[in-house]
Amino acid sequence: MKKLLFFIYPFLLSLTAFSQLLLSPIKMDNSLQEIIQQTNKNTCVTLPYGNKNLLQQYEGTWQFYNTSKTQNGNEKSVKFDSLIGRLDGNFYTDIDNKVRVTGNVSYANNIFLFVPQFRVSDSIKRNDKKVEVKCIKLFSEKAFTTYSITFSGNEDCKNCEFVVKQHQNILINVDKENRVVDKLLIGNIEGNDLGRYRLYFYVDDKKIIHLKDFSSDELEDRHLSYEQYQILPNGIFARYYSADGVVKSNNENGMVNENRRDGKWVEKKQNYNIDLNNYKNFKDNYTWLEANYKNGIPIGQWNYYKLVQMYDDSGYAIVSTRKKGELIYTENYINGKLKKKSFIK
Amino acid sequence: MRITIDHTGQTVTLNPTNTARPNDGLQRITEVYFAKKVVSDFGRNVSFAKIDSLHTQQDATGQAIAYDTILGKTVYLIVVTDNMATLSVDVVLRPSNNTMTGNTETLRIMKYNGTSRTYEATNLLRAEVGNFDALNPRTGTHPYTNTNNFSNAAIFKLQIRPDTQALFNTWATNIGNATVNIEAVVERTDNLPCAYGPNSTQEVAGAEVFLNADTTGRFRLVNRNFYEVLARVRNTANGPNANSFTDSPYNFFGMLGTVRKKIKAIVNASSTNVVYFYFDRYDNEILVTTRAKTNVMGRANGVQLGAVPPGHTSRTAAPPGGNAQFNFAFANGSIVTTGNHRNGARESRFPGQLRIVQYNASGTQIDLVRMPDELDINIDNNRVRIAYEFSGSQRRFCNPECFAAFLGILAEVGIAEVTSTGMCFGDATSYPSLSHPNGDSIDTGYLANQNTNQQKLLDAFIGWNFTEVIAGTAQQRWLNNAHRYRADHDNHLHSGNFDSNSIEPLY
Numbered sequence: 001m002k003k004l005l006f007f008i009y010p011f012l013l014s015l016t017a018f019s020q021l022l023l024s025p026i027k028m029d030n031s032l033q034e035i036i037q038q039t040n041k042n043t044c045v046t047l048p049y050g051n052k053n054l055l056q057q058y059e060g061t062w063q064f065y066n067t068s069k070t071q072n073g074n075e076k077s078v079k080f081d082s083l084i085g086r087l088d089g090n091f092y093t094d095i096d097n098k099v100r101v102t103g104n105v106s107y108a109n110n111i112f113l114f115v116p117q118f119r120v121s122d123s124i125k126r127n128d129k130k131v132e133v134k135c136i137k138l139f140s141e142k143a144f145t146t147y148s149i150t151f152s153g154n155e156d157c158k159n160c161e162f163v164v165k166q167h168q169n170i171l172i173n174v175d176k177e178n179r180v181v182d183k184l185l186i187g188n189i190e191g192n193d194l195g196r197y198r199l200y201f202y203v204d205d206k207k208i209i210h211l212k213d214f215s216s217d218e219l220e221d222r223h224l225s226y227e228q229y230q231i232l233p234n235g236i237f238a239r240y241y242s243a244d245g246v247v248k249s250n251n252e253n254g255m256v257n258e259n260r261r262d263g264k265w266v267e268k269k270q271n272y273n274i275d276l277n278n279y280k281n282f283k284d285n286y287t288w289l290e291a292n293y294k295n296g297i298p299i300g301q302w303n304y305y306k307l308v309q310m311y312d313d314s315g316y317a318i319v320s321t322r323k324k325g326e327l328i329y330t331e332n333y334i335n336g337k338l339k340k341k342s343f344i345k
Numbered sequence: 346m347r348i349t350i351d352h353t354g355q356t357v358t359l360n361p362t363n364t365a366r367p368n369d370g371l372q373r374i375t376e377v378y379f380a381k382k383v384v385s386d387f388g389r390n391v392s393f394a395k396i397d398s399l400h401t402q403q404d405a406t407g408q409a410i411a412y413d414t415i416l417g418k419t420v421y422l423i424v425v426t427d428n429m430a431t432l433s434v435d436v437v438l439r440p441s442n443n444t445m446t447g448n449t450e451t452l453r454i455m456k457y458n459g460t461s462r463t464y465e466a467t468n469l470l471r472a473e474v475g476n477f478d479a480l481n482p483r484t485g486t487h488p489y490t491n492t493n494n495f496s497n498a499a500i501f502k503l504q505i506r507p508d509t510q511a512l513f514n515t516w517a518t519n520i521g522n523a524t525v526n527i528e529a530v531v532e533r534t535d536n537l538p539c540a541y542g543p544n545s546t547q548e549v550a551g552a553e554v555f556l557n558a559d560t561t562g563r564f565r566l567v568n569r570n571f572y573e574v575l576a577r578v579r580n581t582a583n584g585p586n587a588n589s590f591t592d593s594p595y596n597f598f599g600m601l602g603t604v605r606k607k608i609k610a611i612v613n614a615s616s617t618n619v620v621y622f623y624f625d626r627y628d629n630e631i632l633v634t635t636r637a638k639t640n641v642m643g644r645a646n647g648v649q650l651g652a653v654p655p656g657h658t659s660r661t662a663a664p665p666g667g668n669a670q671f672n673f674a675f676a677n678g679s680i681v682t683t684g685n686h687r688n689g690a691r692e693s694r695f696p697g698q699l700r701i702v703q704y705n706a707s708g709t710q711i712d713l714v715r716m717p718d719e720l721d722i723n724i725d726n727n728r729v730r731i732a733y734e735f736s737g738s739q740r741r742f743c744n745p746e747c748f749a750a751f752l753g754i755l756a757e758v759g760i761a762e763v764t765s766t767g768m769c770f771g772d773a774t775s776y777p778s779l780s781h782p783n784g785d786s787i788d789t790g791y792l793a794n795q796n797t798n799q800q801k802l803l804d805a806f807i808g809w810n811f812t813e814v815i816a817g818t819a820q821q822r823w824l825n826n827a828h829r830y831r832a833d834h835d836n837h838l839h840s841g842n843f844d845s846n847s848i849e850p851l852y
Contacts (some may be wrong), residue, residue, distance in 0.1 A: 064780075064831070079831075085830045088818035161668050161737045161766075161777070162836070164689065167819075189819075190689060193836045194700075194777055197691030215693035216778035216833055219646060222693040272690075276697065282695070315651050315695040 025179035029109035032133070033178055038101040039135045039147060044101075049138060049148070050202035051090035053083045054212055058223035080221060084214065087200040091187055095150045095167065097136060104130035116272045117185060119155045119166050139207065144173040144181055144235035162192035169201065171209070173235035181235035186211060193217060207231060208240050225251065230259065230296075236336060238296040250319045260296030267291065267309050268322055281344075282306065286317070288324045298333040347551035350532045354437045354451050354468030356552065373427040373540035374434065377529050377555035379413060379564050380421045382480075383703060384489075384627040389487040391480065393423050393500075395560035396510055401742055404632040405722040410820075412524055412567040415620065416517055417611040419457075419573075421479070422470070422501040424531055429474045433534035434499045436470040441526040441557065443739035445519050445566075452527075457502035462597065466508035471534055472499040482594035485500065494800035505566055510852040517613040520568040527564045528557040570638060571620040572749035573609040576756060577624045577705045577808075583797060588804045588826075595628035598849040607809065608749050609849040619714050619745050623756055625729050633722060633731060633752055636714035638745060642678060643707035644773040645781035649694045653681050667739035667767075669776040678706030704774040704782055711773060711783055713742040730759040736790060738767025740775055743784040747843045751787050754805040760798050764790040766837045786841030787811070791821050799838075800824060809849035815839040 019137055028036065062077045106112060107124045114120065114131070123129045131151050138146040155164040169187030172180050186201035186209060199213040209229040215222045230240035240249060241256040254265030271287040286307035288325045292300040304327030332340040348356045380393035381402075396402055402410040424434050437451040446452065455464040459478025474480065477495070479502040480487035504516045505527065507513055532552035533539045540546070541553035556564045575598070577590040597608040621633040653673050661667035668686040675681070686700045694699075718741065719734040733755055735741060743751070747768075755763060768775070768784035775781035781788070787806070792799045803824055806814050816827035817835035827838075 081829060081831055084832060085818045085822075088832050089822055092819050092822065125835050141731070160686065162686070165836070191692070192689075193833050194686070194779075195692040196833055197689055198832065213691075215691060217649075217692065217694060218778060218833055220693075224693070270691070285690075311651065313651075315649060315698075316693070 006134050025175060025177070025181050025271070026112045027179055028174075029106060031103060031105045031130075032110050032113075035101050035103040035105070035135050036147065036178065038103070038172060039137050040145075042099055042101070042137060044137045044139050045148075047139065047205045047207065048203055050094075050200070050210075051087050052202060053086045054202040054210055056083055058083075058212065058214070061220055061222045064219050064221070077155065077221075084198075084221070088189075088198075091169070092201060094136075094148075094169070094187075095134060095152075097134075100134035100136045100150070102132060102134050103130050107131050112180065113149065113170060113172070113183065114151075117163060117188060117190075118151070118153060118168060118192065120153050121156045124153065138171070138203065139233070141231070141233070143233065144175045146171055146173050146231065146232065148186075150187070162194050164190060164192055166190035173231065173237075176233060182237050184209065184229060184237040188213075190267070209237075232296060234336075236297070254291075254293075257297070259295040262295060263293065265289075265291045265293060271304065274328070283311075284309075284317075287328065288322075292333075297336040298338075299335065300333060302331040302333065304328045304330065347549065348530070348554075349536060349551045350435050350437055350469070350530060354435075354470075356437060356439070356451065370428050370431070371427050371540040371545070372533075372537075373545060373548075374424060374429075374531055374533075374553065375543045376423075376425040377436070378423055378425075378562075379527075379556075380423050381630050382421055382628060384484075384629050387750075388488055389628040390491045391487075392491075392494070393421055396420070397556060397564050398559065399562040401837070402632065403618075404634060405724070406634065406717075406720075408635075410632065412565045412615045414527075414566055415571055415611070415786065416520065416566060416568045416777055417504055417506040417513065418622075419502065419504050419642045422503055422529065423495075424472070424474075424499040424501075426474050426497050426499065427540075429533070429539075430496065431473060431475060435532050435534045435552075436501065437468060437530045438470070438503075438505065438527050439530065440566075441528055441563075444523050445516050447519070451530075452505065453507060455504040455506055455508060457504075459502075464504060465586055467580075470501050470503070472501050475663075476500075476501045480641070483592075483597055484594070485625065489592070499813075506851070513851070514613055514615075517568045517615040517753045520566070521615055523567075525566045526556070527566050528612050529555045529564075531555060534578045551611070568613065569616050569618045569620045569635075570610075570612045570745070571622060571625060572620045573612075574633075574749050574753040574756070575607045575609075575624045576626045576753070577605075577607060579757070587801065588808070590808070593624065593626055595624070601810070601844070601847050604732045606847050606849045607753055608746070608847065609851070610746065610749070611851045612745075613694070621749060621752055623729070623731065623752055625724075625756075629729075631722070631724065631729065631731075634717055634720065636716070636745075636748070639713050639715075639742075639771065640710050641713060641771070641773050642837035643709045643711040643720065644680070644704040644769075644775075645707050646782060647704050647775065647779035649688075649779070650681065650703050651684060651695060651698070651699060654703075657681070660744050664739040667737060667776075669770070669774075670740070672772065672774070676760070680704050680772060680774050682774055682776035684776050700777050702774075702776050702779060707783075711785075712745050713769070713771065713773065713784055714745045714748055715771065716741050716743050716748060716765075716768070720755075727759065729756060731791065732761045733763040733765055736764050738765070740767030740769050740781065742773070743768045743770050743787070744843070746845055746848055747785055747787055749848075750809040750811070750843060754802070754809050757805045758798060758802050760792075760795070761799075762792055762795065764788050765800065785843060786813070786839060788839055790837055791817075796823070800826075803827060805840060810840060810844040811840040812844050813839070813842035815841075 031146045133151045150169045157163040167189045171184045188199040195217045202210040213224045228240040252267045255263045267289040274285040288305040288307040290303045308325040310321035327344045329343045378395045396413045445562040448483040459481040459492045474494045527715045538548035538550045540548045592605045623631045657673035659674045673681040681703045690697045766788040815829045815834045816824045817831045818836040
């Protein structure tokens with residue numbers, strides 16, 4: 001089954017939680033091209049794009065209720081609620097921006113745009129319904145133009161009380177031949193009122209893309225990660241680091257040169273290309289990735305191992321228990337281009 | 346043997362030598378009945394609907410009511426006369442058996458004084474024929490233009506209850522689930538002879554007993570918990586003043602700060618029934634629904650678990666229809682609920698897994714009522730509309746006070762489309778929700794394409810003393826006045842932390 005998936009989506013791989021590198025430029029279908037052409041008639045948005053409150057310092061977790069239901073949240077919670085509310089407001093205001101060109105596209109014909117994070121309904125998968133996308137132009141470079149595309153969806157709800165809804169914002173870089181060079185998911189709100197995952201963006205005036213994601217349930221909010229991206233001259237999204245040197249965190253470690261990854265990198269993150277339906281003995285979709293870069297460009301062999309970790313009583317992964325498990329698959333890159341992907345397991 | 350009422354309100358045997366002779370134009374007490382006030386013509390016309398065993402009531406859903414009044418409830422007593430204008434009549438009420446007070450002596454109960462606008466304890470009820478002070482609102486005089494219809498009647502506004510909580514509790518306990526018939530003994534205040542009954546042809550001295558036979562009707566008193574929910578009047582339907590209100594003129598409740606209370610609770614431990622009354626802007630009484638009250642262990646907010654811990658003492662199926670499937674009970678009082686709600690793939694706790702929630706016992710017993718599965722009360726073509734339905738949720742138990750407030754809110758907004766997404770289960774748990782045990786907050790789905798009504802609904806929750814109203818940050822971010830805005834309320838409006846101080850107590 002996993003190999004079949006690979007054949008269906010041969011052009012995808014997961015670099016990190018957010019970025020999706022396309023193996024080679026993808027031709028858009030006519031309907032998407034038409035939307036892009038219409039969008040080109042409009043002016044670009046003025047940078048910065050997004051809400052600057054994203055750059056505020058968010059602490060690990062904060063409780064909605066302090067000690068009991070009768071308390072209307074605590075000070076920290078109120079502060080972060082307010083900030084998140086502004087990020088949320090910006091997210092939806094941007095989607096509703098009347099400058100965006102709206103059109104309907106086929107999911108199947110533009111699958112590179114949507115997978116793997118978009119949780120579509122069966123009717124869209126079957127192409128009974130189209131996906132409504134809204135497009136706006138961010139900026140143009142010599143080799144490409146960057147657009148933001150937003151779309152929404154509801155997961156099919158069979159006997160569930162709380163429907164999962166999703167809103168996404170994806171950046172695509174389109175070259176002069178109307179091919180999509182790369183894409184980056186920069187906004188994603190999915191879930192329901194019992195639990196939500198949220199990814200917010202801020203593109204500063206130097207075109208550095210700041211991404212932070214959060215998860216929440218009814219009682220607690222949690223800041224998950226902060227990543228920055230840059231766009232390389234060839235239109236590829238690459239991680240950006242504000243300082244050179246060794247980076248070491250719970251989730252990644254490696255060397256940075258000239259604000260780009262360089263040399264060996266280890267990443268311990270959720271990998272959304274791992275479909276847990278195909279790995280019944282996996283408790284989660286975390287992988288331990290050993291990657292190689294040169295000037296921010298993937299090179300050589302990348303090894304994806306299962307990340308083995310233990311959980312505490314509340315279901316949280318215990319970072320100190322993380323270790324490398326069995327090898328799941330490998331990828332081989334030459335100068336940023338994926339040449340081979342091999343499943344071991 | 347005839348009786349008479351003495352100046353203390355007691356009934357005593359009449360001296361037979363006082364018997365008078367009839368004359369022309371008989372002074373007559375034709376009829377004595379208990380009633381509820383019915384106001385029509387936009388508050389201008391008043392009438393009185395008889396209530397007794399021959400004139401039974403129904404609730405607003407058409408359900409028959411097997412009693413006529415409740416201990417502590419406001420009721421009118423009408424004494425209809427002939428040829429007695431400006432004369433005064435005396436009435437005493439007494440139970441027909443010993444159940445309530447241990448005897449059948451005159452009851453000392455609460456009578457509305459239309460001058461002081463307060464209820465006063467009295468044995469002897471006295472009113473002048475053609476005087477309408479009993480209809481006086483909180484300030485000023487009554488607004489009714491048709492009182493000529495009642496110029497031959499003496500009108501009493503009463504609450505059949507004693508003047509202390511302790512004695513109330515005694516009466517309530519004594520009544521239990523029984524029904525006590527209340528009889529009225531009536532006489533001219535001047536004790537002169539009077540004819541009794543519509544067909545009487547002779548004035549006789551002494552008092553007459555009314556409502557003391559099955560054939561003429563019994564006035565049946567029971568004990569229940571009940572809530573009286575009083576409308577407030579929106580000053581303008583829309584626009585900037587749409588969220589400003591005037592109190593009902595017949596709201597005699599006290600103030601909470603600068604705002605008049607709108608709900609009165611009459612509660613006691615001797616009944617497990619809770620009756621909900623709504624009084625519209627004209628003071629018309631509507632019996633909305635009667636609910637069974639349960640008392641269960643309260644619950645703390647839920648905690649997600651990765652698995653059901655070992656050692657449960659029982660496993661029972663959850664009510665069908667929702668996401669909850671099984672409840673596992675543990676010796677320490679906690680309940681662990683499993684179900685088919687699957688956490689999101691990127692939730693921080695147990696992502697992608699079927700949710701398992703542990704609800705620990707809070708240590709405090711709480712009251713719950715099971716809400717009707719739906720309500721749609723529509724009186725006079727939407728003049729009063731109290732309507733809601735549930736989403737797929739089976740969490741249909743609610744704190745009794747919160748439900749009273751919810752009825753007031755629904756009536757105030759007056760639309761058919763309100764959907765509740767649920768409160769709690771009968772055991773006070775709330776799977777899959779972690780934060781809604783105990784049924785003390787009310788969730789409603791957002792109204793589709795009704796922004797004005799949605800704003801009114803939010804404002805109504807606040808106006809009816811929910812102090813933690815949380816709206817979403819997505820499509821409903823335009824909503825004003827919520828206490829908080831959170832992204833996990835994008836699909837429902839949360840109204841919690843109901844302020845119990847906003848409930849008017851009986852004593």
